[in-house]
Amino acid sequence: MTLISFVLPAYRVQGYLRECLDSILAQPFGDLEVIGVDDCSPDSSGEILAEYAARDPRVKLVSLDENVGLGGARNIGLDHASGEYVWFVDSDDWLEPDCLPAVVARLRESTPDVLIVDHVRAYLDTAVIGSAMSEVFPDGPGTVVSDLASRPELIDLLHTAWNKLVRREFLVHLGLRFGAGWYEDVSFTYPVLVAAERITVLDRVCVHYRQRRSGAITRTKGDRHFEVFPHWHRVFELLDEWAPRTDSVRPLLFRRMIWHYLTVLGNGDRVPSEMRAAFFAQIVEDYRRWLPPGGYPVPGGPEGVKHRLVAAGRWRTFSALRVVQRGRGRLRGGAAAVKRRAVPAVRRSARTGRDLTMREYYRAQLRMPMDESLALYAAYWYRGYACNPAAIYEKARELAPHIRGVWVVRRDRVASLPPGTDYVVAGTPAYFRALARAKWLINNVNFPDFVEKRPGSIHIQTHHGTPVKVMGLDQQRYPIGAVGMDFEKLLRRIDRWDFSISSNTFSTQMWERAYPAEYETLETGYPRNDRLATATARDAAQARARIGLGPEERVVLYAPTHREHLPGYRPPFEPERFVDALGPNARLLMRSHYFHDRDPGAAIAAGDRVLDVSGHPSVEDLYLAADVLVTDYSSAMFDYGTLDRPIVIYAPDWDAYRLSRGVYFDVTAEPPGAVAATFPDLLDLFRTGAADNEAAAKARSQFRRRFCELDDGRAAERVVRRALLGESG
Structure with a gap:
């Protein structure tokens, strides 16, 4: 057994x-x-x-x-x-x-x-x-x-x-x-x-x-907390059935019952204020009905006072006592808050005059009417026009032309915007005005902490990848990869979200745990992958031409992820040796993570057959141009999977990565294709054809069923119809 x-x-x-x-x-x-x-x-x-x-x-x-x-x-x-x-x-x-x-x-x-x-x-x-x-x-x-x-x-x-x-x-x-x-x-x-x-x-x-x-249920207000009473009634009904052998424990169980009732009533997150008197009346009724003949050991201190007030049926006195206790708690909390405010006050005095003026301007704009036709878009900390926000923006121009889309960009990225795109530069008065007055705020990361969620505004968090590494609150368990993160502020940021876009069921599960809040999940697939899902051979050829690639070349894209816990890390990868293993008609595209635009030393040494495409404005172009993707733990594998082309996982530091950074699933056990743990293994995969053999194709098929089923070319439409147009279903 x-x-x-x-x-x-x-x-x-x-x-x-x-x-x-x-x-x-x-x-x-x-x-x-x-x-x-x-x-x-x-x-x-x-x-x-x-x-x-x-x-x-x-x-x-x-x-x-x-x-x-x-x-x-x-x-x-x-x-x-x-x-x-x-x-x-x-x-x-x-x-x-x-x-x-x-x-x-x-x-x-x-x-x-x-x-x-x-x-x-x-x-x-x-x-x-x-x-x-x-x-x-x-x-x-x-x-x-x-x-x-x-x-x-x-x-x-x-x-x-x-x-x-x-x-x-x-x-x-x-x-x-x-x-x-x-x-x-x-x-x-x-x-x-x-x-x-x-x-x-x-x-x-x-x-x-x-x-x-x-x-x-302990954080849910409503009348369902009255359901505690019949359960305790059942306990005492059984005590009656099993008497007299239960007589010795009856007084202690009675005391526990009253303690439990008072605990439920005393929790401000459970019984609504308009129901508290009725709840107390039921406690009094149960007290008188189930009181043991010989009494029970009444607790001492404030708890005992509450018991005696229940025995006397004194709701008004009980309620007044609670008000006094809550007032004392607020006084203690207020004193602590004054102490806590001392440090931020010093920090505020150190801000530049311009920062203070712009924040005051922002607060003033919050008091102005909201612009019911303005949608503010941003991506990757204002790096430019990209990712899910860009796909939503384009679909909104088609389905909701009455909504004016404006992008937030850094000053050095203005030139990267498509011609005719309306924008504001981060840090300018126009930026703060748009932040304060836009009806919709759409971003693939969070807007700054100072941004307030004004009534009636709609915040749409699109995210920017299916998570392999742990995210959000889950990063607390892996402090090496969460240096500098303020999780209390993170909670306040996610409380602004009205919608969270999910690329697949797996992401929905992880976001719910990593970002616990009351937003509505839109499990639509990623809008940025619409272009990949509907791409034709002509689209791929045009993407190759824009990059300068010939139609007969075998193109491999290498796109590793960033390692927050290892600043300056570069995977053991030798471009020239790799491109030699690919054959004489091959080209290698290498793209660094977007975080590396902060690192002037991140440039990739390129040659005739190796192209550094880190600065290419459209990663979708690179996906369409590539015959094979080589990556490690990057969300690129999920996007590229939409194309149903070979993917190779090159994971030279997998054990160290998962232990220090934390992961949601094992990409080496459930990969999208072939796996190499060392650079010689990677070379062998391509030399022997194992990068796209039957086993690799089977793994890719299973991976696509799990992660790519929603990528049907209509994700952006689903988001626009629900979150911008308010359509249901």
Whole structure:
């Protein structure tokens, strides 16, 4: 029999599900199964579960035709489980690496009905906060096996299902199921603890409890928080059924119930202000209904005052006490804010007079009417006319001619703009005026931190690549590649987004995790690839002619990515040796990353058969001209994949790159074509024809199915119709 069945209900967790699954399947213990329940999720959670089930026999997919909620999905997962123990893990959390051997050892040595494991709360800034384990057991829980009556302090551990492994036969015999609605853990956990004869605690962190910015019920206001009451009612109904053996724990469970109710009511992100009086009234009703005959141990301090106010039904006094406590909190917070403002004040005084004047001008323009016909475009930190914003701009001129498009560019890039393009130069009054008054702000990176999201404006984040390396908040785990990043400011920037453009389902999943905010994802494909998707042989020939390439030449484009963690890095690549290996009729195009325009020493040594195309204004021209792309971890592979031409991954520093910079998937294990780890290997791929043999073509086909399916030539149209014209569907 399998030892542990993990039950993972999945609903709107596409950004986190892979991490959860990986954390389980990578454990150094194999006697497990994962029951993944797709609770009719509208995102790609079901597809992710199917993907893992196809490649790992330990993963079993259960797909539901209708959404049944977390409790119902857990029950269905339990019905499919075959393990000796069941672990209901939430699919947006993850397991601590290498924790499972300790869990298994405790299960085998103590054969409990319930094993409780420790956890930490994991926050967006990578901070972690420990559980109440050390407070409940100051000297540690030890290895004691007992029932709840002998160890009632177990009641004060977090009442979730995901920090407990439960013996499946015990659970089935008990006949206990998860209830419907929010707070379903309550009516599961406490009856399980009350009924169990053998409970033990493992003093080891096993679960990282993710604290999400959005999507969690603890951060969702509404009347659904009233659903906590029937779950506690069920607990006390079972206590009545199981009396008198439950009499000793009833007072402590009553105290825990009132604590829980007050916690929900006291959280400003849960119960709306207009519902608070009704919520308090229900607490009073439950207090009087379920109060143990002999009373209960009322806590001391402010918490005890709240209990006594509930007992007396004193809502007005309770509400006034909360107002006083919040006022004290604001005073403390205000004093801290004054201290925090001291440093920025010094920095402000050091700004040039022009900077201060322009910021004041910008703020003044924010008070002016918004220009309902103005769309402001930018790309690559104002480097010029490029990428997804350029494709959207062109399609908007066709479909929405009433919207005036204006580009922001650096002064040294004005000459690179297409003739007739309306523009403003960064840093000028016209620039600040456009920033303040434009209805639409469209960029493939973020606009500066000082930019405000004024009501009614629409910010469109197009991004500029399918991510191989980790991005956004995920970079906090790889500080070497995130030097100088301010993640608090990043959160404020992404909160301005109304739309996030995604090139494929994989990107959607990664953006959701890396950039957690309330924007709408437009999974449209990348507008910049429309030109590639619709290109003809004539388009390719014209692109070659613009670069100066002959129609019979074999053209290879080499386009490596930038390595933020290795300034000045140059891959081990010898252009002349490489072009010799390509044959006498070959030309090599070499293009540095756009970051390198800041580095005067980044110029590529070119020759008769080697062209430095770093300054070519259109990377799409280069893609169309090239017969083969050689790259490493650049998003160029995803764009070029649209053309269905050979791609070679040259990854000489893969191990170092993924460990220091962090990656979302292994391009050497799931490549778009052939892979070379050394320069001699790269030469051999081309000398032997392996760069485009049957195996390489098969890999490219699989890669295209995964990443390029949306590149049909209409991505820009989809973006314009939804984000600029407001069309739905």
